[in-house]
Amino acid sequence: MDCLFLDLLDVTVDDVSGIIGPYLRDYLQRRRSPESGLGLELSYYNGYPKVVAGDPGRGDVPPSAMEWMDNLVTIFIEDLKSDSLLALATYVPREEINHLRVRGVLISAAVFSAKFPYVREINFLGIPLDVLFSNLDQDEIFPHLQRLCITFDRHTKRPSDGGLLKTFLDHLESFGNRLDQLELHKSDHIHPRVREEIRGMVRELIL
Structure with missing residues (x-):
């Protein structure tokens, strides 16, 4: 599996963390390791929070031109706040995160x-x-x-x-x-x- 897309309503961050979090960490640890490291996006925009972990483009691409490519895991959850985004992000192997994109957090x-x-x-x-x-x-x-x-x-x-x-x-x-x-x-x-x-x-x- 190269892509996981979730759109979840009426759940708490504990529900998501307990079920999806361990899977997210296991999935990212088992995938091929990108030479450019792992990219993480945390976004809270127009009341719509988002956590994205995936392989960015070439390592020499500046952050303003980051491209999210394969091995993508995306999680959308209604009514999450900034601390909830960070709680979910803890399941992403932080030693691999070389690229960080943050919007409105x-x-x-x-x-x-x-x-x-x-x-x-x-x-x-x-x-x-x-x-x-x-x-x-x-x-x-x-x-x-x-x-x-x-x-x-x-x-x-x-x-x-x-x-x-x-x-x-x-x-x-x-x-x-x-x-x-x-x-x-x-x-x-x-x-x-x-x-x-x-x-x-x-x-x-x-x-």
Whole structure:
């Protein structure tokens, strides 16, 4: 079996975790191991949550162009919240997750890093940076991160976004991690001077 698609109504996260979770882990562990690692997508958009685990495209494809290919497991559940998405994601072998795509899940980057410490490429969509980059302490986060893509929307843009992004990049660099690539979409609200300062903090900035 190369694909599992579930659309479940009137169930709790405990129901799904207890029945589907172990199968999900067993299925992903038994499949062929992709050279580019495993991709994970967590999405909570328009009240419709989604967890997708599968093989992304080639390892050199940036997170904004990730393609979900074969060996795909998709789970849709009504009325799940962010913590429920993470609970389901724990059944995905985290040591294989190199690509992470998150949309509208209001959880800090520090929590994502603790759950998925081996990711190299991340795509964050529609998450306020004051939520995403909150609770940055002295601990290292995303030690293997190479590429980061952030897409803003009109609901998540904040005047403080440029400063928050610089603080996050400073935090990474304090542990010797300088991003190979930072891609920002719909970032016109960030002052041009601040964008140039950000450009100097990464190896490549794509606007």
